[in-house]
Amino acid sequence: MFEVSDKPKMVERALLIGVHVIGQGADNVDNLLVELTDLVNTVEIGVMETMAITIRKPHSHFYIGKGKAYDIIEHAKAQGYDCIVFDDSLTPAQQRNWEKESGLCVIDRQEVILDIFASRAQTKEAVLQVGLARMVYSLPRLTRAWTHLSRQRGGGTKMRGQGETQLEADQRIVRDRIASLKRRLKIVRAQRGTQRKRRMKKPVPSAAIVGYTNVGKSSLLNIITGADILAEDKLFVTLDPTTRQVILPSGLKLLLTDTVGFVRKLPHNLVEAFKATLEEAVVADFLIHVLDISSPEVEKHGETTLEVLKELGADEKRILTVFNKIDACQDAFALQRLQAQFPDAEFISILNNDGIEQLVRRLDDLLETDSTFGEYLFPFDRYDLISQLHQAGCVKEEEAREEGVYINGFITPALRPKVDAYQLNGR
Numbered sequence: 001m002f003e004v005s006d007k008p009k010m011v012e013r014a015l016l017i018g019v020h021v022i023g024q025g026a027d028n029v030d031n032l033l034v035e036l037t038d039l040v041n042t043v044e045i046g047v048m049e050t051m052a053i054t055i056r057k058p059h060s061h062f063y064i065g066k067g068k069a070y071d072i073i074e075h076a077k078a079q080g081y082d083c084i085v086f087d088d089s090l091t092p093a094q095q096r097n098w099e100k101e102s103g104l105c106v107i108d109r110q111e112v113i114l115d116i117f118a119s120r121a122q123t124k125e126a127v128l129q130v131g132l133a134r135m136v137y138s139l140p141r142l143t144r145a146w147t148h149l150s151r152q153r154g155g156g157t158k159m160r161g162q163g164e165t166q167l168e169a170d171q172r173i174v175r176d177r178i179a180s181l182k183r184r185l186k187i188v189r190a191q192r193g194t195q196r197k198r199r200m201k202k203p204v205p206s207a208a209i210v211g212y213t214n215v216g217k218s219s220l221l222n223i224i225t226g227a228d229i230l231a232e233d234k235l236f237v238t239l240d241p242t243t244r245q246v247i248l249p250s251g252l253k254l255l256l257t258d259t260v261g262f263v264r265k266l267p268h269n270l271v272e273a274f275k276a277t278l279e280e281a282v283v284a285d286f287l288i289h290v291l292d293i294s295s296p297e298v299e300k301h302g303e304t305t306l307e308v309l310k311e312l313g314a315d316e317k318r319i320l321t322v323f324n325k326i327d328a329c330q331d332a333f334a335l336q337r338l339q340a341q342f343p344d345a346e347f348i349s350i351l352n353n354d355g356i357e358q359l360v361r362r363l364d365d366l367l368e369t370d371s372t373f374g375e376y377l378f379p380f381d382r383y384d385l386i387s388q389l390h391q392a393g394c395v396k397e398e399e400a401r402e403e404g405v406y407i408n409g410f411i412t413p414a415l416r417p418k419v420d421a422y423q424l425n426g427r
């Protein structure tokens with residue numbers, strides 16, 4: 001990885017391989033290959049051919065059987081491919097074996113995803129997080145012949161210590177980098193933590209928009225709050241959370257956060273590295289789970305999202321399920337079926353502004369169910385509380401009376417304990 005003299009070779013022509021292990025994995029290999037094609041195209045490698053193969057059990061050397069492996073190598077070389085991409089994860093040893101035997105660049109879905117994240121990362125925190133995930137991924141793979149896809153992964157040789165092999169020196173450098181990235185992340189995260197604390201001090205409830213990549217999460221935040229976040233027909237456009245406030249028709253306020261999208265087989269290192277970013281989902285009062293109904297794989301995508309949420313410890317939250325892109329849904333039967341299956345879900349098209357008003361009303365309902373209506377009388381010296389109620393958009397009516405300030409409205413759970421003592425009506 002750090003032999004800088006090796007100029008990065010560009011790989012251009014890939015053969016994609018999906019492996020079905022009999023009796024394992026409910027995912028359809030062909031569908032996964034379609035998705036892998038999108039992922040590989042995103043890193044600007046041409047997909048020449050996809051191949052689905054079935055094996056009885058994984059083998060340690062090549063993951064698939066040796067006979068099949070040599071057939072594939074021969075085929076790939078004959079066709080002039082320079083890269084083989086596996087949908088399944090290869091162990092560092094398997095990856096090395098493949099590269100040694102074939103002389104081609106052999107990678108897996110995880111590495112492709114890491115590469116996409118790296119190319120998308122813009123903010124300091126995202127760059128550090130992706131950098132960390134990549135370093136952790138490459139540490140056991142340092143002896144590979146190919147250590148990069150389209151981009152050079154930084155580096156630079158350091159002097160080898162006495163008695164140290166090149167590999168040991170490289171490993172030391174990567175470990176040092178991991179440590180340094182962790183240190184720098186800690187600083188950046190402390191800043192984010194301060195921002196979040198400041199936000200949480202405001203008694204405004206919050207919701208996080210979560211879901212598979214490219215389903216329309218950023219578009220939803222844009223249409224509801226009038227924000228101007230980049231929304232594109234590409235995978236993993238958003239890596240950093242953005243929070244905007246919206247005032248709902250009832251007057252209640254809600255903080256909405258757009259988050260990074262998920263994908264099947266998301267590298268564990270990435271989830272780990274993005275945990276701090278995804279914290280936004282964990283601390284939110286509820287989640288808005290967006291799905292793309294026009295995808296034939298919509299249900300699988302939903303399951304993936306719920307799995308990642310579970311890993312983050314956010315699966316117990318209340319979730320409002322939103323099926324987006326109904327304009328592009330070709331299959332009327334699927335729409336009906338999902339409507340029957342998810343009677344509490346919203347079905348919308350952001351593109352056609354269809355169902356958005358109803359969705360916003362649902363957000364209001366959700367907040368109002370949490371909030372309780374009450375009448376209060378505050379002494380004149382408790383303007384601090386009155387101001388917090390205003391900040392949260394709880395106040396329906398306010399009147400200065402002789403004995404204090406009368407207020408009624410829907411009070412959010414966060415504020416209730418603070419104002420309970422001033423409630424009228426026999427409390």
Ligand SMILES: Nc1nc2c(ncn2[C@@H]2O[C@H](COP(=O)(O)OP(=O)(O)OP(=O)(O)O)[C@@H](O)[C@H]2O)c(=O)[nH]1
Nearest residue numbers: 214216217218219231232233236237238261350351
């Ligand atoms: N047909 C259709 N396309 C939509 C709709 N809503 C969003 N899109 C498109 O879907 C694509 C993805 O939208 P984004 O808002 O970027 O999706 P995202 O979930 O934020 O994606 P990532 O940040 O990449 O995970 C964009 O090209 C949008 O224009 C819709 O209702 N109908």
Ligand SMILES: [Mg+2]
Nearest residue numbers: 217218237238
């Ligand atoms: Mg987005």
